[in-house]
Amino acid sequence: MNDSTKKIIFTVLVGLPTLLVVWIFSLYFLGCGTNNSCSGISLPDLTPIPTLLPATLPAPKVGLDAVAAAPKCQIAALNLIGAWDSAGHAEKDTFSFTDVKGRNCTGTFKDDVQKLFLTPNLWYDGAPACITCHYADIAKSTKNMDLSSYAGILAGSNRLNGAAKGNDILGGGKWTDALLRKMLYAPNGKTEIGRPPMPLGRSATVPAYGPLISAGVPTGGEAAAAPSPTTPAETPTPEATAVAAADIARPSNPGGPGEAVKMAGDALVGEQIFVARCTPCHGEQGKNGIPNPGSDDGSVPALNPIDPTLISADPLIFSTNLDLFIEHGSTPAGPSPVIRMPAWGDQKLLSSQEIAHVIAYLISLNK
Ligand code: HEC
Ligand code: HEC
Incomplete structure (x- = not known):
């Protein structure tokens, strides 16, 4: 080894650690001062990280998509309510049903049935939730019926007040007799009892038994390979129809007078x-x-x-x-x-x- 090589090695071995020590001390004194009252190193102001999503992102999907988040069984909405009713319509106990793929599944009121009453956009795109009209304030609620809770659903329709029992809508556990089924089963958009199908305003394109939904879990614990839920065809949101007299209120859906x-x-x-x-x-x-x-x-x-x-x-x-x-x-x-x-x-x-x-x-x- 010649002298210049030794010098370089010496400089690196001694110089670098020295620099490091000097740098750490300078940081320490900058942050803590010489009197050692260390109040923390004040960091420069950071650019705030935006936590809000930009307003231009599409609104998060609700209804069917939200319901369909986890790998689950697949069943038409009405068949799920029917299976729950026929099994004794319990609040917490599980009930069994067979899904569209023939799998044996179990569900509960709380996790699977209740959302059919609470969730907007579930029966069809744009559908109001049942509780939009049938809510807890019995005096004002349509048909004096509260579909927002288990107790309300069991208490039925046409109730005098919140404490009163009304007309059973569950057919006493016989689903074919249930008024709830009669108001929801709507082949070609019409009920068999001549009353408007629910949810009110329901489109004739909704299947007779309601939409296919994800609910319950397959029994035997075999985790279902995430079945792709059948989402209703996306209805395009058309641009507001161009209006000649720009100030007249116009519907968002296109089309001329009927x-x-x-x-x-x-x-x-x-x-x-x-x-x-x-x-x-x-x-x-x-x-x-x-x-x-x-x-x-x-x-x-x-x-x-x-x-x-x-x-x-x-x-x-x-x-x-x-x-x-x-x-x-x-x-x-x-x-x-x-x-x-x-x-x-x-x-x-x-x-x-x-x-x-x-x-x-x-x-x-x-x-
Ligand atoms: C936009 C308001 C509205 C929505 C949303 C709605 N309903 Fe109704 N519901 C009504 C009206 C109005 C009637 C009365 C119709 C009639 O007398 O023929 C009614 C009647 C009923 C009845 C019959 C009660 C009786 O004793 O006659 C049942 C059951 C019912 N709805 C269930 C539901 C369910 C379940 C949903 C959700 C899937 C729902 N409704 C969503 C307005 C609504
Ligand atoms: C499920 C709830 C619902 C029912 C039932 C309903 N409407 Fe509407 N209606 C709306 C909403 C929401 C708007 C606002 C639409 C908008 O701003 O683009 C509206 C708007 C209107 C407008 C335009 C008013 C304005 O100020 O722009 C008319 C007219 C109208 N509805 C008539 C009716 C008639 C007639 C019926 C019964 C045959 C009816 N609606 C039933 C929800 C409903």
């Missing part, structure tokens, strides 16, 4: 249809829309008085403005509106003549 605008309507008949079909969301005589969380307005719009931009002295224009909403339905503006206006015409929930009657009634309210 046959109804050319028909004569009877306001008295329209009133009856309105009471059955429209008051659950728009209130008695259209005076008070129910709350609509996730919408910019916060509630379903009142129709009496109605949005003044819809009113016209020309009866044909007035009816057309109303008809576009009634025929095609509409999703209110807002991040994740729970309630949407059903497409009464497009989904054949009302005939053109019935729509003409309702329009006549709405016009009579807003003369």
Whole structure:
């Protein structure tokens, strides 16, 4: 080894540790000072890390997608409620069912059945939750029925008050007799008892037994290889129809006026249809829309008085403005509106003549 090599090695061996010691001491004195009152090294201000998702991301999926998070059994909504009812409709005990793949499965009310009553967008895209109309305040709730809790479901409909028993909707455990089944089983969008299928505003495209959902667990513990849940076809959210007179309120769904605008309507008949079909969301005589969380307005719009931009002295224009909403339905503006206006015409929930009657009634309210 020659001298210069030795010098280099010496410099590295002695120089580097010395530098390190000097650097640590300088840090220590900068942070703690010479009097050794170490109050912590003050770090420079950090750029805050954003914790909020950018507002441009699509709203998180709810309903079916949320329900379908874990690998589970697959069964039509109605068959699940039926299996629970037939097994004695217990609150906590498990009940058995066979899923669409023929697997033996078990579920519970709390984990599997209850969400069918509580979750919006579950029965179809845009569906209100059952509890939007059938909630705990018995005096105000539709059909004086509370579907928000186990006790409420067991207590049934048409109750005088929160403590009273009402009409059994579970058929005494005989599912084929259950009013709940009769209101939910809807081949081609119609119940067999001639009453509107639930959830009210339900589209004719919803399968007779309701949507296929993920529920329960396969018995025997064999972890199901995550079955891909059958999600209903994504309905495209069309751009708001271009409006010539930009200020007139228009539905988010596209389409022109239906046959109804050319028909004569009877306001008295329209009133009856309105009471059955429209008051659950728009209130008695259209005076008070129910709350609509996730919408910019916060509630379903009142129709009496109605949005003044819809009113016209020309009866044909007035009816057309109303008809576009009634025929095609509409999703209110807002991040994740729970309630949407059903497409009464497009989904054949009302005939053109019935729509003409309702329009006549709405016009009579807003003369
Ligand atoms: C938008 C409001 C609304 C929603 C949402 C709704 N319902 Fe109803 N429900 C009604 C109306 C209105 C009636 C009365 C219909 C009739 O008399 O024919 C009714 C009646 C019923 C009845 C019959 C009660 C009786 O004694 O006559 C049952 C059962 C029922 N609904 C269950 C449900 C279930 C289950 C859901 C959710 C899957 C649901 N409803 C969602 C408005 C609603
Ligand atoms: C499931 C709840 C629901 C039911 C039932 C319902 N609507 Fe609506 N309706 C809405 C919502 C939500 C809007 C707001 C839509 C928007 O802002 O795009 C709306 C809007 C309207 C509008 C436009 C009002 C405005 O200010 O823009 C009319 C007209 C209307 N509904 C008529 C009816 C009639 C008639 C019926 C009965 C045949 C009915 N609705 C039943 C939820 C409902």
